[in-house]
Amino acid sequence: MADSDGFIVVKKGKGRRPRPNRDCVSSSTEVFDRNKSDHDIDLGRVKEKIHLLRDELKCSEFYTNVLDQLKQCCLTVYQERKKQDSESRCDADLEDVERDVAGLCLNDPPKNTTLPPDMECICYGVGNISGNIIAQYQLGLVMALREDFKLDQDRCFMFDPVFTEGEKQTLRDLHFSIIPVNEEGKRRCPRPALFFLPHCGKAFYNNLLWCNWQPQTLCNIVIIGNSFKAMVERTPERLLKETGLYIMKIQEYTAEIPVSQAFHHSDVFNDMAIHYFPLHRLTTAPRELWEAHDAPVYSQHDAEIILS
Ligand SMILES: C[S@@+](CC[C@H](N)C(=O)[O-])C[C@H]1O[C@@H](n2cnc3c(N)ncnc32)[C@H](O)[C@@H]1O
Structure with a gap:
């Protein structure tokens, strides 16, 4: 049943009633009513609500944990990248490089809340x-991270x-590029x-x-998303080979940090982890791993993705 704001309330347990207060920012039991058009929705109010949720998140222990974990991953990516860049310069003096990378832990990136200077965020x-x-x-969450990492539109x-x-206009107003x-x-x-x-x-x-299937590009990527470990453990191998072959291949070379489950809504950030691909692990993989590189093909039914 839809309520006065047009949300459909999903009851989580037997006999539970829909929450009466639609303004309560901490209910995660609302589902988008696809019958509503942009004209029916007060996008100004949506923006205000998202700002409130961002602020609520920023005060949470969950957010503090995620931010710390992410900073550490991004620092590792930055260090490895810097080391790789330096090593590829013909005139690089190895000792300088080592000193440079070691120094990053203390001094660099210059402001310790920034991402690597040219890092992008894609959602x-x-x-x-x-x-x-x-x-x-x-x-x-993305807005909070973007602010703490000082990322421009x-x-x-x-x-x-x-x-x-x-929604696209709302996101532009919130300083995202579509x-x-x-x-x-x-x-x-x-x-x-x-x-x-x-x-x-x-x-x-x-x-x-698949699109970044070589150590020098994979090591640039940090992913916050469903746990690879859980995907590999929970999906029968035959199915995983069809829709997640590259996840299966890369899992043993992946660094995975579970996202804190301290958030008070269990269905918003559950089963998520931060993943990255340390170069020193990728370079231990056999050459054949990188050579077998066929483009994935999915049936629309299986792939849980809307194809272009
Ligand atoms: C399982 S839902 C997850 C929605 C929401 N993030 C959540 O946690 O409930 C998967 C989302 O992926 C989106 N999606 C499907 N194909 C996509 C594509 N090609 N590019 C970007 N998003 C896509 C769907 O529209 C849907 O919003």
Whole structure:
């Protein structure tokens, strides 16, 4: 049953009543009503609500944990990248490089809350931000991280094929750039990139890995998304080979840090982890791992992804 705000309330337990207060920012039991058009939705109010959720998140222990974990991952990516860049310079003096990288822990990146200077943030699959409270919280998290990492609009990207025109404008107003085409997760990462793929289908991760299938680009990527470990453990191998072959191949070379489950809504950030691909691990993989590199093919039915 839809309430006066047009949300459909999903009852979580037997006999529980829908929450009467629709303004309560801490209910995650609301589901977007797809019958509503942009005209029916007060996008100004949506923006205000997302700001409130961002602020609520920023005060949480959950957020403090995620931010600390992410800083550590990004620092590792930055250090490895810097070391790789230096090593590839013909005139590099190895001792200087080692000293430089060791010094990063203390002094560099210069302000210790920044990402690697040219890092981008890409968010796929957050869902309908005008009515879905899970999407709103997830967007709130990206906004909080973006602020703490001081990322500009031209380095912060969003895409979900379900975004309405009003939602796209709302996201631009919130200083995100909308990716103009459906990339299906196939985004090349010659520079460091932080991906947020909350509860997205395996095909996204699989496409992203396939598209960057060499140590020098994979090591640029940090992913906040569904735990690879859980995907591999919970999916029968035959199915995983169809929709997540590259997840399966890379898992043993992946550094995975579970996202804190301290958040008070169990359905917003559950089953998520931060993943990155340390170069020193990738370079231990056999050459054949990188050579077998066929493009993934999915059937629309299996892949949990809207294809372009
Ligand atoms: C399982 S839902 C997750 C929604 C929300 N993030 C959550 O945690 O409930 C997967 C999301 O991926 C989006 N999606 C599907 N294909 C996509 C594509 N090609 N690019 C970006 N997002 C896509 C869907 O529209 C949907 O919002």
